[in-house]
Amino acid sequence: MKFLLVEDNHDLANAIASRMRLDGHVIDHAGNLEDAAAFVATGEYDLILLDIMLPDGDGRTFLEQHRASDLDTPVIILTARSQVSDRIGSLDLGADDYVTKPFDHAELEARCRAVLRRKSGNAKTTIQVGGILFDPVAGHLTVAGETVTLRNRELRLLELFLNAPGKIFSKNKLADRLFSYDEDVSENAIEVYIGRLRKHLSPSNLRITTLRGLGYRLDHDE
């Protein structure tokens, strides 16, 4: 996926960008509205993340112009404002969704996925590897001609493995990615999800290997 991040706080922008790159996305960063307009004019983006308070104007003005010029790139607003007063206004202006700072990265990701699923229609981004066909936006996994819709946590788990094949993930790391920090996660919760994913992947050439005391790894059988 290719994202444009419009955010004037460079530290925050770096943090978001590095996290998104970690998930395998391409991300461009614009620090103000002028740069953002230039980026939009030259490149095509799957999604724009837009801050509202920018040094050279209000992000909502950019949004209005963006919609007026018939571009339907989905836009998610990053707002620091109070929830009650601002929520309705930004959606009326044509934003597809918004997150309130500070946000859970997993929530941002979930919102991006939801917006993309709503907007993409038939345009599909699929990953084809080891005998599976995976559509991360829709959450569809096709193995041996049979398509299943993955639950959100199964889907994110599969994405993690696919982004870093051969890498070992400890149980704790996986738990941190799949659950929010305010949830109580039992040891076997991860095992449950690994077990399910294994079942889904069993007809393919992909296999999740348990490394005792270390964690799990995705292997590709030749």
Added chain:
Amino acid sequence: MNSVVVSGSLRNRLVLTLIGGAAVLALILFVVVRNYAVLVAQQGQDRILIASATSMLDSATIRDGAVELDLPYSAFSMLSTAADDRVFYAILQDGTLLSGYEELTFSDAQAFQFDRIRGSDVRKISASRILIGANLRTEIQIVLAQTQDALSETLDQISRNAALLGVGFFALAVGLSFWATSATIGQLGKLTTSVTRRGPQDLSPFTKPVPREMAPLVKSLNSLMGRLDQSLRQSEDFIAEAAHRVRTPLATVRSYAEATLQRVDKEENREAMRSMVKAIDESSRAAGQLLDHAMITFRADHLERDEIDIVDLARDLVQRMTPIAEMRDLSLLLLGDPRVQYSCDPVLIQNAVRNLIDNAMKYGPAESAIEITVTGEPVPRITVCDHGPGFPIHEIETLTARFQRGANAANTIGSGLGLTIARDVAIAHGGRIDLTNQPEGGACVTLSL
């Protein structure tokens, strides 16, 4: 709401002043008319008495050295009245009574007097004439008196009419004073209505024309509204700016902590990072809910109602919250009526329902459903049910008090304001919230409007 100390009524004061003035005027009118009537009537009687006395004196002659007086009939007939007033007379020659009543005493001047003769009030005139004949010079004196029955009858009639006139005048004046008062107070009433009819957000100055006397009031009202508007806008800007300045760095710290957590392997470092993220979440959530709560308290005090479809509102919310629910493998189900029209403050209702769904998502176990049911009969009702542990039975009563959290919430982030917000919103709309546990497990919160 704030009350106003009331001291008297402008309307009553004005009406009483006007009526009091009218009463005094009516009384004066009555007295003046009556006095004038007395004067005129008395003059009439006096003139007749003079004429009668004169004609009597005229009939006195000296014949053969003696005074001869032949009282003419006309002298008495002109004194006859409808009320059969009695006439008294005395004819004296040089002080000696010739004929008539001896009680009637002659007074020197030709003057009118009131007197009392045989139990009757009379009007009395004295007149004299000097007769000169051959070696005779004598003075004939006449005292003529008449009772005043006809006169007082006339006066009574005039008094009655004058009193009637006075009462009529008074009644008219009372009517006029009520009309004038309400016309004057009406201007104040109009101003009050246009102030009351304004929405809570409307702080624009008054532009409608007002009477000159009210202009200073409206002017100071306008300047007060101007200052209020400015300070409200300033505080709104301030809150937005403050939120921006606090939340953006928080977001930075959170994002870095999360990103670092992905790279760090040592478990104690990871635990520190997790605690950091949790602390940030807790503080930002608490700040958000406090701001929400302040805003809701403000809006609830100045409730602005819009006619909306609550099902539409709930559908939007469900759509908006589905991504977060999916992260926990929860599903949100919207059940109930297809359409529920209700007049309410949509921002408030939305906030309340969002808080209820938030709560349900916190306690609902993974891969369960949260049911949001909207029904319109008998009252609009939104129920949010989860399949979690349910409310602790003995805490159901205290749960909605501000900042109170259930005993089973130890590991869940939240400032505990969610239910309080929902309750305040319900109360602002004249409704309430009810907490129940489902027989098959799970908590239900019902927002009745």
